[in-house]
Amino acid sequence: MLWHIVKRELFEQVSSLRFVLAMLLTAFLMIVNALGHIDEYRTQQPEYGQKVAESLTELEQRSSNLYNFVLHGPGGLHKMPSPLSFCAHGSENNLPKLVSGSYSGWNWGGRSGLWRLKYDTFPPITATDIFPIFLNIDWTLIISSVLSFLALVFTFDTISGEVERGTLRLTLSNSVARRTVLTSKFLSSLISLGVVLLSGVLINLLLLHISGTLQLNTQEWSRLTAIFVVGMMYISIFIVLGLFVSTLTNNASTSLVILLLIWVIWVILVPSTVGTIMSGVNIPSIERGPSPVFFARNGLLERYEEQGLGDEAPTRTRPPSPATLLWAEFMDEEVQEWKRLNKEFLNAQIYQIQVARDFNRVSPTAILQYAIESLAGTGFQRHLNFMRNAENYETEFNAFLISADRADPDSLHVPFVREGMSTKPVPFESIPKFQDKVHLEDAFKEAIPNAMLLFLFFVVLFAGTHLSFQRKEI
């Protein structure tokens, strides 16, 4: 019986004007997205390759002297662009494309600090920013605003319209349970919107495939599938919302008006206001005070000057002189202190954004966006993973410096003073190279809670619809 009703509903829906318009709209946007991505892909991938190659050349140049690495570090560590950026652009333009492992930026008593990782390499404001702001046409936008809108347009009159026309009474006069009617209405809308989305997605992937920009491995295909599934979950929330409001009202146009207002608020306005308000209210805002990072050295210097730092220069004498050891201690403590403060500052920054994101999750649109971003490997969460990769590499690189120093018999083995360390060339092959990696587990670990939250929205709304439909007088 269920399938009988589903089939009938589906037939009706597919032959309607809105289905045709929905197909055209989605297909058009998917084509625009594909064309844009083909163009972007042609510049993005070679650019990344070139940047990595440049970093390697730099690394090779520095390898003529081990101490160069101690002062200047390994150079830029580049973030690998995601091949799935057409699914979610993730505001990558506003995020750093690299972290730089570079010169400390201070020089005292003729000595410079040790190399460190700098995370604040945000892209500068340039002349390109005079271009008007627009939303990127990616899968996230297409699903989150267009398909959710279509879901409402498909469902706003399913119950109230039938009540108006009197067909619902006719259906229920047969021996059909109300829940069967409701479920079949839900299923038929889900199937027809699934067809709309799937055909859009296929057109998109086909275009990308023909142009040769779609070179995905199995891992990325599984990501794409997961994105589709999450997208469908999101769409079903809006289908149920449509059904819900439709059972509450007896007039189709009233139900559409209410739905549209909910849609505008939930989809468009909440994600751009709630989080932003909450990130500024009640949270100790780091924007009020100066960044503590710049003061790292000053306090330390005073303390070490009392101990006699700067009175005597480090020497290459064996065993190491007290001055050499004191300098080594100071340099190490300075970099550790700097890292600690920097980390604190960075964590405060991240915390502020995470609070905003948590509050934005009252809107399923934000949830969908975060889920797709983490699956596509773009956006904030991916950036955090990238920074973690860079941090691991930092440890690895420093360990390498010490082991390379050990290998030199002429060295005093007092890291990290110039006089206490090897200044010989380092074989280029032995240097660890940074390779940004994306892990499937990370992506799913992020996406699953979001997907569960979407499911929760769905369950609550579905239960509400069920209840109100059971009680509805027809």
Next chain:
Amino acid sequence: MIWTLILREILTTLMTFRFFVTVITCMSLVIAGTIVLTDNYERRLASYNADFQTHQEKTFIAHTYSSFKADIDRAPNPLSVFNQGLDKRAKNSIRIRIGKVPYLWDKVYQYQSTGLKNPFRHLLADIDLVSIFQILLSLLALVFAYDAIAGARENGTLRLTLSNPVGRGVVILGKYVGAIVCLSLPLLISFLFALLLQLQSSAIQYTADDLFRIGGILLTTIVYISTFYLIGLLISSMIHRPATSLIVSMFIWVVLILLYPNVSLFLVNRFIDTEEKIEQTNREIEQISERFYRDIQKLRDPFESPSLLKDSISSGGSRGYLHLSKNFTYIPDESEPNIPTVKAYFQDLTSLHIRAAETIWRARKNAFAETYIRKSRIARNALRFSPTGLYHLSTEAWAGTDLFRMEHFFKTGRQYRQRVLDYFHDKKAFSSRQWFASDKGEVRWNDAPRFVYNPPDVFEDASSRALPDLFLLFLLNLVLFMATFMIFSRLEV
């Protein structure tokens, strides 16, 4: 008769559920938006004040003329609460040097420019009041309009109305005026709330000029709402079933609000290439710089006493970044006879510097006009094909947060630099000892020109950009009204 119709229209609308929901939604969103944006403005203002303070302290402390350096600032625009435009994103501080003409081209690092301690906040979207109106009020206008004719026709009230001795023109005009009055109410109420909230903040103080601008934004918003109401009315008179008319209206709304602006900007941004011209200009600038250094090299040769002039050229090389500050605090007596030669040298050097800076500036200006400005202009023209775009551009001009304003700031910066150069000229600074040495007394800056940024007044902004776009929007209204009227007068009731 028409007044009766208008009054009836207003009364029936005011009593509806949708009107109530509208007012509540609009108000709550505007309040939320105003809080976010006012907070953001206050933050930017605080950072501007701090910068301004330090820049003021550092400007006239140079010991020699050649080390003159000034940073000038643009205060954030309080009207960015209404339309952010470029106000938040564009540079708000310019460094004025003798050897460089400032231009929009220069890169700024976000830490320096926006006072933002957390650049990650760029990931959080914020929405200005104009965008809220743009989305919400257009939707409401369509919701009010879709059954104005189709609905009245379906339930027979239209036939009843027309059975009285009223012209069809009067009927449609009555409906239109009534609806616009009703739609303006939520707008006015939320506008009032937004203003009240802003006045609560001590940071925002509106001048008479600002109030004119706010009035302009309000007027443009009403014309914008009217456009969407007329679109709805046109659809309603063409399609007889209210339900179909609603669906068609909604599709058109999605296209006009969401799709057209974003798709057109996306395409313009992707497919208009600027890279090549930029590369070419950078090469050109490189060549100018090289030529400049060769010229300097030639200048250096004739000197007999290189010791005094050692390191006197400490300029970093490429991309037009040239500077020539010099400060000798001690000149030995035996170098004294060289002073006239040195003066002549610095005079020549400075004039070369200034000439090179100006040539570079001209190259950049041209490249800029052909690339970023052109691209941006194409994008803005593409936006003009939709009422949403017209509304956005017009309010941006009213608020003074558009590209023109940013260029204006840089233009005044350049004029200030010119005024400083003229001042140097009057003081004969270029050929003076104090150009390069402070051993016989430092420069006094008492009567040096100071910089104050005066943004153009509302009439200038309005007449050149805001009003033309508003006029286009108004024209669209007229066309839509005529079309609706024509269809309606032929409608069989």
